[in-house]
Amino acid sequence: MLSLDDFEQAARRRLPRPIFGYIAGAAEDNQSLRANRDAFARYGFVPRVLVNVSARSQQFDLFGRRYDAPFGIAPMGLSALSAYRGDIVQARAARASNIPAILSGTSLIPLEDVIQAAPGTWFQAYLPGDPARIDALVERARKSGYETLVLTVDIPVSANRENNVRTGFSTPLKPSLRLAWDGLTRPRWLAGTFLRTLLAHGMPHFENSFATRGAPILSASVLRDFSARDHLSWEHVARIRRQWPGALVIKGILHPDDAALAREHGVDGIIVSNHGGRQLDGAVPPLLALPGVLDAAGDMPVMLDSGVRRGGDVLKALALGARCVFVGRPFNYAAAIGGEAGVAHAIGLLRAEVDRNMAMLGINRLDELHPGLLRRDELPGR
Template identity: 65%
Template sequence: MSQRKFLSLRDFETSARRHLPRPLFEYIAGGAEDSASLHENRAAFSEFGFVTRVLRNVSGRSQAVDLLGRRYASPFGIAPMGISALSAYRGDLVQARAAAAEGVPMIMSGSSLIPLEEVIAAAPETWFQAYLPGETAKIEALVDRVDRAGVKTLVLTVDTAVLANRENNIRAGFSTPLRPSLRLAWEGLTHPRWMIGTLLRTIALHGMPHFENSYATRGAPILSSRVARDFGAKDHLDWEHLALIRRKWKRTLVVKGIMNHEDARKVRDTGADGLIVSNHGGRQLDGTVSPLRVLPEVVQAVGADFPVMMDSGIRRGTDVLKALALGAKFVFVGRPFNYAAAVAGEGGVRHAIRILADEVQRDLGLLGLMSISEVQRAELRDLACRNPPRR
């Protein structure tokens, strides 16, 4: 597929809507309940505007950043997304290789269908995101497995104490595992490029996909009429479990899903190396505010030297820079890269990364800035209150 028609990240979503079966597309695109937080994530960015500077020499500008002891080509990476290998052939591998080639990090989801060892072997700098199992023994076993695989950065997602109310999935006919039905068969037949190029190709070459990385051992198959996926009870997990992981995990530890400044302090004080402000892309508690709104207070709570990152709702280079201006050291983008992998493979993901990087580079120049370190709160105006920031 020609990549010339993809001019923005949004273009990949438009193409993926046609390419993917409706249940799968709605799973990726949807939020919880009424999707209030999903829409809020985008709306928050529109409430800030830039103040540009002119007649500055910006010919040598750079968007490279240092984060957690590594240097990246751009201030953004690929957020973790579950079952990416169902929307794109070898989706996790595709995203990891593309990210490595473009010099940005990719976070592999714990709800993935390719063994993490295979992805780390192909792209050793890939981060791995884990959902805490409900039992201490399973937590320790999973951490041991991630360690043996050679993962350098472990991302612990902590905002899933209970399962969200994903009404959208039910209405669209999506479940995990997928249950065979006439509706599902029809969706496959009416989307032959996906059916042949992704699902049947995967089964023929690699067997039936399973949830490979939720635990230390293999989980349920993605397609089953009987097997129920074992999510495990997690509502009893607390800060002691985070402390346990910090003691056991000797490499870089990042905690994802923080929205409260007091929780942010606890993450720092537990010994984590960084955190990601996130509302799970609007897929957990509907009505949660955008991470962009709480970002400044989280940064203030933990101090400027503690790496605070952010995801949820970023679609443009201007969004990246707004988050950085409000205190984020780095941001992650999810759904668009999933769509890019689905419709155009590894080349599509690389193209999507370049689109966003080109936007950031252009926007820096238009702002009159030379580097990411120059992106400050003074470059923004709150369009809701119309008052200039304090300097």
Template identity: 65%
Template sequence: MPRPLFGYVAGAAETNASLRDNRDVFGEWAFRPRFLVDVSRRSAAVTLFGTEYATCFGIAPMGISAMMAYRGDLALTRAAAAARVPMIMSGSSLIPLEEIVRANPDAWFQAYLPGEPDRIAALVGRVADAGYRTLVLTVDTTTLGNRENNIRTGFSTPLRPSLRLAWDGAIRPTWLWDVLWRTLRQHGMPHFENSYVTRGAPIIAKDVQRDFGARDHLNWTHLAQIRRQWRGNLVVKGILTGEDAARCKEEGADGVIVSNHGGRQLDGAIAPLRAVAEVKATAGGMTVMMDGGVRRGSDVLKAIALGADFVFVGRPMLYAAAVGGEVGVRHAISILSDEVHRNLAFLGCNRIGEVGMQHLVRVAGVPTSRG
């Protein structure tokens, strides 16, 4: 990828403190393996909202993926369908949501919504009409994070043509030909397709920021409005406290995703792995999922042991798409699946539901929940 695009994906907010801690926290826990258990018939399969998936992780939503890999969202969702894992499509996608669900009827849709009831109702109706069964509302984008890394690497929204940007693209000829040229030739200038019910602005338009406005108005009454309208599974993403998890339950959410947006919003926000135990304790039966910092199968199982019912993986899957398209994502899923399956054996577990705190010991750091 050209430097501005790689910087957009790899970087986070301000000093990248949350981004680093998302990874570092996994090192604060060590496994307590168990042996002489027959694990020859073990399975990592998990059921979420009535659908059985082949393993306990899926693909997190990531915006403008079609700039990192040719038709990137399609590469991600097709690989997910082939591997029988969930994929969440980002509301900041450059491919229409209808096209994604045709390729993978089990895809989930993640929405960024303003605090405007009419616009909310229109987009939720569009998602329902397209055939999605699970809607994910991301709530941690009250305002845009201070992503100084984007300034350093030359990324901006809108994407501003310049000599520097042209040079960054020219020295990445594979990306220039396989992603940019193919996209422009076959699909024209990319637009933000799914911010609202109507097509958004092109990525180079001066007024593209209109697609990201008014989110500081979003509040609990809007979640209640969505719950009244949306008949499918409703998940709230960006929860980091027990208080907010309990309120999500009160408002009728079916699940939450414990997440700090990959460290891209509030720098210094608690790492999801530190928050998952508190959220689980107050979730009242909701499905508790988590993303942030997951890189290996061991990370997946540590999150499960600390209280997550399911785990989503972001950046590694997008890197895989950038390198190898759908084949690359399939390979990445296979690597992670193999690690989960292998580590289940070392823990003496036959099912994901058997993994718990008895398999962990703290070796460093601070408590993950209050008290």
């Protein structure tokens, strides 16, 4: 495994097609999925030379904590289907490397178990449909010891993920000939993830959309909160702000006006995101939305996810003003291939790329990055 993309090719061979398709796919025609990567290629570096870069450091501060690299692990649902205890191994690897990790609200492992295994993990919530259940879920996260709450706000309705239908994926995960055949022909996943999970922990199911752990389980299936969210508004954010004592982050903002509203409602940070291309197909890539959001965000930390695959991508986002970035799918694939050691290796690869690129750019610290080190649409051969 020499790059993050290598993990995807290996995971394609390791995982059943429905599960790999769920992770890899996006919405409708995958326009946003492709655009997220293409956006980084629209910027070229303009490095400085003959600079003493022997004192390089990737450390940065965020919400009162110093991290050792300017990237983290994005929230990804159902990670325990692709890797044994997938959410825990990702969170543990992030803690060991001192980078942030965000637990998904659609994790199949109780949020209490994850924070116990990896203190400092952030929790991402898909808000339930009524205030009482919102209050209860927020209180559950607080009592469990989470200090940073991430509200994902770009899911008023479920996306049109045709890819899931074509690959045979559904929630609940229904038995099918395709899934059975894929499991039998992928024995390392069958024995190392599915059967191991089943024997040690029972059938995986959603628990983190509810007020308490141990939510009702549908036999041989998973349970998820599909309550309507199309009525949720900034009033609900204000309610959560009054209740939540820690750092509050809004994920899924692309429009500058929403960044301004987040600031007005006392939000502590923003993650510019189009959900990895998994919601509104055709939504602008976060990298291209970043400058406008930064102008409206004031002094709030602005982060970014979607499309980051190389250390150069990390530095381009930071040069444009992001405080840090989050990476999703590659760390999921790394967990599927090598568990916690696989995730640690993936983190190490990306960290090494950031370090090399800092040296070649002519900088020692992340705060030396600025837009003047970039030119748009000026890559060799274009």
